[in-house]
Amino acid sequence: MLRFIIRRVLIMVPMLIIVISMTWGLIRLAPGNFYTGERRLPPAIEQNIRAKYGLDKPWYVQYWRTVSRIAVLDFGNSLKYEGQSVNTILARALPVSASLGLLAYVLALIVGITAGSIAALKQNSGVDYWSMALAMLGISVPNFVLGPLLVLLFSLTLYWLPPARWSGFPSASLILPVITLSAIYMAYIARLTRAGMLEVLRSDYIRTARAKGLRERDVLIRHALRGGLMPVVSYTGPALAFILTGTVVVERIFAFPGLGTYLIQGCQNRDEPLIIGIVAFVAITLLTLNLLVDIAYAFIDPRIRY
Amino acid sequence: MKEEKPVTENESAGVEPAFTPLGTPPEPPVRSREGDIIHTSPELAVGEGDVRSAEMGAGLVHGTSLWRDAWKRLLKNKLAVFGMIIVVLITLASIIGPPIIKKTTGYTYDFIPRDVTFIKSLPPFTTPEGTFSWSHPMGTDNSGRDILARVLIGGRISLMVGIISTIVSLIIGVSYGAIAGYLGGKTDNVMMRIVDILYSLPYLILVIVLLALFGGKSPLGQLVLLFIALGSVSWLTMARIVRGQIISLKNQEFVQAARATGVTTMKIIFRHLVPNTLGPVIIYATLTIPSVMLTEAFLSFLGFGVQAPLASWGSLASDGIQNIAIFPWQLIFPGVTMALTLFSLNFLGDGLRDALDPQMRKV
Numbered sequence: 001m002l003r004f005i006i007r008r009v010l011i012m013v014p015m016l017i018i019v020i021s022m023t024w025g026l027i028r029l030a031p032g033n034f035y036t037g038e039r040r041l042p043p044a045i046e047q048n049i050r051a052k053y054g055l056d057k058p059w060y061v062q063y064w065r066t067v068s069r070i071a072v073l074d075f076g077n078s079l080k081y082e083g084q085s086v087n088t089i090l091a092r093a094l095p096v097s098a099s100l101g102l103l104a105y106v107l108a109l110i111v112g113i114t115a116g117s118i119a120a121l122k123q124n125s126g127v128d129y130w131s132m133a134l135a136m137l138g139i140s141v142p143n144f145v146l147g148p149l150l151v152l153l154f155s156l157t158l159y160w161l162p163p164a165r166w167s168g169f170p171s172a173s174l175i176l177p178v179i180t181l182s183a184i185y186m187a188y189i190a191r192l193t194r195a196g197m198l199e200v201l202r203s204d205y206i207r208t209a210r211a212k213g214l215r216e217r218d219v220l221i222r223h224a225l226r227g228g229l230m231p232v233v234s235y236t237g238p239a240l241a242f243i244l245t246g247t248v249v250v251e252r253i254f255a256f257p258g259l260g261t262y263l264i265q266g267c268q269n270r271d272e273p274l275i276i277g278i279v280a281f282v283a284i285t286l287l288t289l290n291l292l293v294d295i296a297y298a299f300i301d302p303r304i305r306y
Numbered sequence: 307m308k309e310e311k312p313v314t315e316n317e318s319a320g321v322e323p324a325f326t327p328l329g330t331p332p333e334p335p336v337r338s339r340e341g342d343i344i345h346t347s348p349e350l351a352v353g354e355g356d357v358r359s360a361e362m363g364a365g366l367v368h369g370t371s372l373w374r375d376a377w378k379r380l381l382k383n384k385l386a387v388f389g390m391i392i393v394v395l396i397t398l399a400s401i402i403g404p405p406i407i408k409k410t411t412g413y414t415y416d417f418i419p420r421d422v423t424f425i426k427s428l429p430p431f432t433t434p435e436g437t438f439s440w441s442h443p444m445g446t447d448n449s450g451r452d453i454l455a456r457v458l459i460g461g462r463i464s465l466m467v468g469i470i471s472t473i474v475s476l477i478i479g480v481s482y483g484a485i486a487g488y489l490g491g492k493t494d495n496v497m498m499r500i501v502d503i504l505y506s507l508p509y510l511i512l513v514i515v516l517l518a519l520f521g522g523k524s525p526l527g528q529l530v531l532l533f534i535a536l537g538s539v540s541w542l543t544m545a546r547i548v549r550g551q552i553i554s555l556k557n558q559e560f561v562q563a564a565r566a567t568g569v570t571t572m573k574i575i576f577r578h579l580v581p582n583t584l585g586p587v588i589i590y591a592t593l594t595i596p597s598v599m600l601t602e603a604f605l606s607f608l609g610f611g612v613q614a615p616l617a618s619w620g621s622l623a624s625d626g627i628q629n630i631a632i633f634p635w636q637l638i639f640p641g642v643t644m645a646l647t648l649f650s651l652n653f654l655g656d657g658l659r660d661a662l663d664p665q666m667r668k669v
Binding site for chain 2: 286
């Protein structure tokens with residue numbers, strides 16, 4: 001197990017280098033520059049700018065500078081937001097994205113697992129059909145349609161909740177974005193849970209558990225749920241990645257100043273340190289979370305050996 | 307249909323099963339794939355396949371192929387049939403709809419009426435004077451363009467993006483997975499490790515960066531860029547599925563026979579093995595279409611996908627969201643059309659999976 005973790009941590013390094021190099025290459029190959037605006041700059045000024053930011057050096061020198069700085073987690077200064085380091089911007093944007101993503105994740109797990117288990121226990125009942133139809137709907141309605149519709153209903157018609165704008169962590173402004181973001185994962189998790197539970201409930205060890213006279217509640221929670229949730233656990237890794245990208249859309253819909261918003265702005269401004277900083281940060285987060293999911297997997301399913 | 311593929315109920319009945327994997331005596335895993343009877347009537351599933359098939363064979367004299375069986379099962383699934391009908395209707399509408407609208411009302415997706423002097427979007431079935439009319443069944447957008455025509459053109463683009471990107475992902479994923487699976491050993495290890503690595507990259511973030519940096523030059527160039535981006539994202543799962551299938555097939559006798567008669571490796575892979583993976587590939591491809599369409603819509607919504615005056619459902623929704631409070635129909639019509647299409651495609655995909663592989667009937 002320890003060897004597995006060490007190997008996985010070590011493989012993260014080349015992967016990060018790949019991600020950073022790809023992003024760096026894309027930015028360098030793309031037409032346009034952060035300093036070209038509406039008006040062409042006089043050549044002398046352009047030369048000064050290029051010298052100041054080291055753009056007059058050969059590409060490998062610039063590349064090495066970028067990579068070696070990121071190695072010590074210093075992403076440099078933003079080119080557009082003057083006087084602000086990328087780390088400051090990350091520290092400001094992260095709480096927004098993180099609270100959105102984590103709340104959506106937890107909500108999706110709670111509602112999805114509950115609905116899926118109930119559907120499986122009452123297979124072919126009305127509850128089953130309706131929750132699965134609802135889940136199919138959840139998978140099919142894109143979040144950028146669901147979000148505005150929720151806003152239309154709850155904010156602009158009923159006036160219950162604020163329509164947009166971030167206003168701190170525990171606030172009503174988070175309710176609609178979190179629901180919008182989590183809907184599709186809720187639906188997936190409900191379907192996966194139902195499938196997993198249905199398979200497990202028919203298996204021999206559940207019959208054994210019942211036969212030896214365990215209470216139904218113990219059979220379900222201690223035996224069935226543990227096996228039935230395996231598909232859900234293996235989905236949590238990909239789900240994390242999707243939630244990370246899903247926040248980009250939800251931030252756009254609800255005008256939240258999160259990582260996605262800064263990433264898009266950074267791309268539009270050709271703000272190289274900011275783009276690389278956000279991409280690298282997201283990659284690190286994703287790789288770490290995936291590693292945690294794999295470790296959790298081994299703890300839940302004793303059959304897995306690394 | 308390939309000769310070496312065990313497809314008919316009758317052929318297998320009583321005849322020595324020809325395609326058992328090496329080393330496993332007569333009760334082969336291949337057998338359990340042959341027909342639905344084994345899975346759908348568990349009271350008969352006692353392993354007496356030969357006897358039972360012989361008994362039931364009387365009614366199946368004409369022989370029934372895997373595909374005909376699957377088709378029958380699909381037609382029994384009401385939701386899948388509903389999905390199929392909706393998908394066909396929407397596809398037809400987006401192909402023949404725009405010319406019809408042009409003929410009857412004179413509007414096209416990019417026609418901006420000259421008398422629009424102020425920003426005013428017409429509600430559905432309304433004339434500028436506020437009376438009822440059939441000319442804009444879905445209303446107009448800010449520039450006075452007919453939303454129905456735009457939704458249909460958007461449908462063309464969205465469906466085209468979904469299908470073409472799925473084909474791209476099919477070509478890359480199937481070849482990659484098949485080659486990795488068949489060659490095995492070190493090659494397989496390296497190739498699949500690459501897939502693993504790509505899997506855990508924040509791929510969509512990179513796609514956003516790619517489109518944001520390179521896009522916006524011309525609508526057509528943007529579309530091509532979109533195909534590349536979407537196709538390159540979606541082949542990974544396909545490669546894994548195909549590899550798994552190929553590994554389970556490659557030691558069977560028909561492959562050995564082919565190898566013994568001196569068929570080249572590439573020919574074995576693409577002529578003998580790949581056709582046998584068609585079932586799972588079709589299932590996954592049908593489910594890839596809605597997911598690619600969703601990704602396209604997501605990118606277009608962010609402004610990196612299809613550019614005006616062209617439209618896709620994502621870009622229409624993105625236009626609509628700006629006026630959600632005053633002109634809700636601008637969002638509702640493209641949004642609901644898209645949701646309905648994805649809903650139907652998902653049902654169709656699920657139905658196909660149940661029909662082609664009854665054992666996988668799970669989620």
